[in-house]
Amino acid sequence: MYYDEIEAFCKKYDNTKREYAFCAETAAQHEEWRQRAAQRLMEISGIRRCEPVEGNARRLESLAENGYAKEYWLLDTEPGIVMPFYLLRPDKPNGGVVLIPHGHGGGKEASVDGMLVSTAGADVKAPLAAVLARDGFFVLCPDERGSGERRERFQQGDSEGARRGNSHRELLQIAVGFGQSVIGLAVWDLMRLVDFAETIPEVRKGAVGCVGMSGGGFQTLWLAALDRRIRAAVTSGYFYGMRDSLVRMANNCACNYVPFMWETMDMGDMGAMIAPRALLIESGREDPLNGHRGLENVREQTETALKAYALYHEENKLIHKVHSGGHVWNGEGVEEFLIKNLC
Numbered sequence: 001m002y003y004d005e006i007e008a009f010c011k012k013y014d015n016t017k018r019e020y021a022f023c024a025e026t027a028a029q030h031e032e033w034r035q036r037a038a039q040r041l042m043e044i045s046g047i048r049r050c051e052p053v054e055g056n057a058r059r060l061e062s063l064a065e066n067g068y069a070k071e072y073w074l075l076d077t078e079p080g081i082v083m084p085f086y087l088l089r090p091d092k093p094n095g096g097v098v099l100i101p102h103g104h105g106g107g108k109e110a111s112v113d114g115m116l117v118s119t120a121g122a123d124v125k126a127p128l129a130a131v132l133a134r135d136g137f138f139v140l141c142p143d144e145r146g147s148g149e150r151r152e153r154f155q156q157g158d159s160e161g162a163r164r165g166n167s168h169r170e171l172l173q174i175a176v177g178f179g180q181s182v183i184g185l186a187v188w189d190l191m192r193l194v195d196f197a198e199t200i201p202e203v204r205k206g207a208v209g210c211v212g213m214s215g216g217g218f219q220t221l222w223l224a225a226l227d228r229r230i231r232a233a234v235t236s237g238y239f240y241g242m243r244d245s246l247v248r249m250a251n252n253c254a255c256n257y258v259p260f261m262w263e264t265m266d267m268g269d270m271g272a273m274i275a276p277r278a279l280l281i282e283s284g285r286e287d288p289l290n291g292h293r294g295l296e297n298v299r300e301q302t303e304t305a306l307k308a309y310a311l312y313h314e315e316n317k318l319i320h321k322v323h324s325g326g327h328v329w330n331g332e333g334v335e336e337f338l339i340k341n342l343c
């Protein structure tokens with residue numbers, strides 16, 4: 001016999017009011033709500049508790065590639081906290097910059113070498129980062145807290161298993177006692193990376209995009225919701241109702257969990273915070289992370305977000321693409337989406 005309790009928590013979730021659910025009826029109300037909602041998310045995620053520090057960005061290596069240079073950089077994001085990242089420097093800059101936070105299963109190399117996309121005139125797919133760099137974008141691929149070169153000693157090592165691992169559980173367990181969370185730390189770091197991006201002379205002000213798959217989509221969603229410098233965002237495999245996908249599926253990685261989240265807002269409300277800026281949501285029809293109700297649990301959230309775009313008559317800025325696969329990157333139309341909205 002088992003006396004488990006996740007279903008009881010689901011009922012509790014159903015009976016809990018989300019204090020910052022989107023319900024504005026005018027663009028002015030939306031903006032007022034967005035500001036209050038952002039303050040609340042900054043509070044509960046602990047972003048507000050991160051400590052500013054001089055970034056001291058330094059380039060350690062540069063490697064010439066076809067159409068761009070691949071540079072290895074370090075950036076201080078808090079006292080004693082160092083974030084390594086790759087910067088792809090285009091030979092012919094177009095004025096835009098794109099951040100690609102990675103998901104679970106590796107570090108920044110997955111952002112540079114993975115997320116393949118088709119390109120016109122080529123038979124084989126190429127990594128999105130390289131494609132964007134050849135288009136002229138600066139591309140920034142950081143290690144997230146607890147991943148890649150930022151793994152704690154419990155997960156450090158060169159074996160395939162170790163490299164795919166992360167220290168999110170350990171970091172959450174430490175952070176929560178400070179009123180912080182892994183996503184709060186990760187988003188703070190991405191905000192510092194945007195600060196850095198704005199110092200690149202060839203980058204036009206405001207021409208900043210962010211693209212991520214899975215855990216990278218998670219970071220992209222939070223960053224775009226909280227930082228209006230993100231003009232175009234792509235979240236793949238991470239946009240669904242929290243009840244089915246995070247409460248009921250409580251075996252997801254610890255980084256998905258933020259104190260007071262269930263009484264604050266759902267994911268569609270976070271999408272509404274991004275309006276009227278460009279947002280592309282990519283979903284896999286067979287993605288198990290959509291929850292037991294499948295795409296219905298995604299559509300309910302995209303409909304919430306769409307209502308916010310409608311207040312600005314900018315419904316076409318929110319794109320929802322569904323592919324036939326599972327929890328995988330598809331990438332169709334992402335390059336065009338970024339060029340259209342950032343160039």
Ligand SMILES: [Zn+2]
Binds near residue numbers: 104168215254255
């Ligand atoms: Zn995680």
